[in-house]
Amino acid sequence: MVAVHHTPLIATIDQGTTSSRCLILDAAGQVLGSAQFEHEQIFPRQGWVEHDALEIWDNVRRAVSAAMVEIDAAPQDVGAIGLTNQRETAVVWDKRTGRPIHNAIVWQDTRTADVAGDDPRRWLERTGLLANSYPAGPKIAWILDHVDGARQRAEAGELLAGTMDTWLLWNLTGGAAGDAGRPALHVTDVTNASRTLLMDLRTLQWDPQLCEEVGVPPAMLPEIRPSIGEFGRARSRGILPGVPITGVLGDQQAALFGQACFAEGDAKNTYGTGLFMLLNTGPTPHISRHGLLTTVAWQVAGQAPVYALEGSVAVGGSLIQWLRDQLGIVRDAAESETLAAQVDDSAGVYIVPAFSGLFAPRWRADARGVIVGLTRYVDRRHLARAALEATCLQTLEVTEAMSADSGVAPERLRVDGGMVANDLLMQLQADVLGMDVQRPANIETTALGAAYAAGLGEGIFSSLEEIAGLVGVERSWSPTMGDKDRRKLVDGWNTAVEKSYGLAD
Incomplete structure (x- = not known):
């Protein structure tokens, strides 16, 4: 038919x-x-x-x-x-x-x-x-x-x-x-x-x-x-x-647009091979003093541009791939959630995935990957949880750098990318950040962003407000971790990251 x-x-x-x-x-x-x-x-x-x-x-x-x-x-x-x-x-x-x-x-x-x-x-x-x-x-x-x-x-x-x-x-x-x-x-x-x-x-x-x-x-x-x-x-x-071709955006800017992050202070994080967080900073470019990049978020013809701060983390989902392909700890990405959910914490283990150095906000090309805090008690469940925590802790570093640069603290984080199907990861992210995490109904946000931009450019959509009305939230997570536990986790992470410095040839 x-x-x-x-x-x-x-x-x-x-x-x-x-x-x-x-x-x-x-x-x-x-x-x-x-x-x-x-x-x-x-x-x-x-x-x-x-x-x-x-x-x-x-x-x-x-x-x-x-x-x-x-x-x-x-x-x-x-x-x-x-x-x-x-x-x-x-x-x-x-x-x-x-x-x-x-x-x-x-x-x-x-x-x-x-x-x-x-x-x-x-x-x-x-x-x-x-x-x-x-x-x-x-x-x-x-x-x-x-x-x-x-x-x-x-x-x-x-x-x-x-x-x-x-x-x-x-x-x-x-x-x-x-x-x-x-x-x-x-x-x-x-x-x-x-x-x-x-x-x-x-x-x-x-x-x-x-x-x-x-x-x-x-x-x-x-x-x-x-x-x-x-x-x-x-x-x-x-x-x-x-x-007519009426909308063109780089992929991470497209994801920001597709998440309807139209207000200053709106932020999204894409969990793919790496992690890419963008914060809408409005009509003023904020030059970073904390290891981030400043980029154009988008511009509508005839209007002033919108700028963003961006933090790019080299290793996100590729850490889970490494656990699967190089170490054989998990059979597939879904098993990382299953294993990590079987323990209450990572037993003091931290994985710093500086496989080719550290990107934002540290920018340490001399760093290399380390696993810190191993004891005989640790098994693959703790390593799986430590991998998820590493993703969340790297995101925290970028979020804190953005707040320091812009003076704007996001009220919530909108997420997309393949890893966001992991519900435990999303809860851990809310806990580590101390803020709500929202997963959209349609996680194809990069393609959606380009489509929304083209539709706006051709008049299929009349306004940003109309586009925002199309973006639904499928699920939201709120923090459950106490401040003391969060501080202990972050302090341990900082100690572990410092162990990764100076290991490159």
């Missing part, structure tokens, strides 16, 4: 680190259809991570097509396209042929770690970012310096560069061939641009001095646009011909 759609649908492209998805949503935010395709993770050497950008573009097209077929939707049923993407991943390609000149360098890649020199805070005031291996700008410069003739070609205007949203938008709007006589759009949004180390956080434009110091010719960079507004139309020869 052919599906009948009476209101415009929204197609959301969610281009992530390991896969590319398309979700088709209705105007109530309900997911009607979806498709997902993984892409290869390329590891040329220790610490290097790459993706084939052409493979990702192929997978995006396949995902859009498969999602539309799943619900038997026609292109005219779709009123808007939203896009969200892995951030900081950099692509450089030939403007004439549309072929990348090198694999995309992924946000996790560490080859540009020396960009900081002796001062990782050298560009913090202008960009909100620490100078390290994370941002996209130095990755672009690395490609120009390591592919024969690339820098000269870039200076001559033959090459284009951008983050993954820019690469996909260029292809979606026509690619090298253009569309109906119009060239493809070389554009990005403010949230992705704010992750490059090349954009001035206040002017929302590329900074010529930053570009010169990092080594990226401004001419090869895309035009920066508001997150919610006009990004052209999908090419006429594609699966969604002529559909």
Whole structure:
């Protein structure tokens, strides 16, 4: 039977680190259809991570097509396209042929770690970012310096560069061939641009001095646009011909938007491979003094931008994967909850998962993972609980840093990501934070955020208030731990973390 759609649908492209998805949503935010395709993770050497950008573009097209077929939707049923993407991943390609000149360098890649020199805070005031291996700008410069003739070609205007949203938008709007006589759009949004180390956080434009110091010719960079507004139309020869693209957000900003964190002081934490917490700080960027990053949360066309503080923790769900794959302590992620629930505490054991150093707010590259407090009494149940507690305690550190930087203490924490299915983890998180934790009815918050942004940009939604009305809370947890027990747990954690310092080669 052919599906009948009476209101415009929204197609959301969610281009992530390991896969590319398309979700088709209705105007109530309900997911009607979806498709997902993984892409290869390329590891040329220790610490290097790459993706084939052409493979990702192929997978995006396949995902859009498969999602539309799943619900038997026609292109005219779709009123808007939203896009969200892995951030900081950099692509450089030939403007004439549309072929990348090198694999995309992924946000996790560490080859540009020396960009900081002796001062990782050298560009913090202008960009909100620490100078390290994370941002996209130095990755672009690395490609120009390591592919024969690339820098000269870039200076001559033959090459284009951008983050993954820019690469996909260029292809979606026509690619090298253009569309109906119009060239493809070389554009990005403010949230992705704010992750490059090349954009001035206040002017929302590329900074010529930053570009010169990092080594990226401004001419090869895309035009920066508001997150919610006009990004052209999908090419006429594609699966969604002529559909307007009206919402583009980096993945963590999309999750913040999808959680309806529209008020200053609203915060969300995404529990995925790592942990990513963002706090809405309103129209003023707060430059961190406590190890956080300052980023653009979103901007509606014609309005002032909204800023956020962000804390990125390297190891979240990947700690449970390590217990499963490397140690064999659990058979699957669900068993970590089952085992941890069988004991009242971790028996004084702490796991500090500094497998490749510590990210926010400590930023200790010399740290390595440790397990502290082992006795003969300890068994795998205590280790499972210690792993969950490590997730909660790392989140506490970021939350406290955010409050110190902004002067705003969140009243509650909204959560999403794969780990939030663990009810015990959520209760432990409420206990450690001393605040309520809320899990949304739909945990697809990243894709939802891009869909809501696109719907707002195209007029399918009339206001942020209307969007907020679509975001329901499935369950909430309140603290049950006393202050004395919480303080003891935190003090033990701090002692354990200090044991991890200075262990790197």
